[in-house]
Amino acid sequence: xxxxxxxxxxxxxxxxxxxxxxxxxxxxxxxxxxxxxxxxxxxxxxxxxxxxxxxxxxxxxxxxxxxxxxxxxxxxxxxxxxxxxxxxxxxxxxxxxxxxxxxxxxxxxxxxxxxxxxxxxxxxxxxxxxxxxxxxxxxxxxxxxxxxxxxx
Numbered sequence: 001x002x003x004x005x006x007x008x009x010x011x012x013x014x015x016x017x018x019x020x021x022x023x024x025x026x027x028x029x030x031x032x033x034x035x036x037x038x039x040x041x042x043x044x045x046x047x048x049x050x051x052x053x054x055x056x057x058x059x060x061x062x063x064x065x066x067x068x069x070x071x072x073x074x075x076x077x078x079x080x081x082x083x084x085x086x087x088x089x090x091x092x093x094x095x096x097x098x099x100x101x102x103x104x105x106x107x108x109x110x111x112x113x114x115x116x117x118x119x120x121x122x123x124x125x126x127x128x129x130x131x132x133x134x135x136x137x138x139x140x141x142x143x144x145x146x147x148x149x150x151x152x
Contacts, residue, residue, distance in 0.1 A: 063110055064110075090111065
């Protein structure tokens with residue numbers, strides 16, 4: 001009971017801290033590198049179909065820029081957050097940085113069409129994870145360099 005109980009308590013603490021960090025908009029992960037996670041932790045981040053680069057390519061290929069955004073030559077970074085459930089389904093979409101002209105709604109509608117992702121794992125157990133996806137615009141067109149950041 002001793003080790004199992006300690007593992008469960010540690011897992012609950014990490015999940016609680018992760019949820020708190022997500023609520024205040026901070027991430028445990030920055031630029032695809034693990035920050036301040038103890039080395040004995042087994043972390044596997046969720047992965048989109050065809051990998052991160054394949055997902056980015058899919059977004060760029062299929063994202064339809066709203067006409068109003070093109071006409072306004074919108075500039076800036078659109079950021080959405082969503083969760084990857086234990087079974088890989090996506091949900092709980094939120095626009096965290098909006099640049100207007102329905103750009104966020106169109107991105108969410110597209111990502112909802114994505115195939116299920118590979119689940120995230122912590123210490124051998126599938127876990128619900130948060131994910132942040134930015135999309136940059138320049139003069140009404142997509143900027144092709146779009147980095148993703150994951151958070152737990």
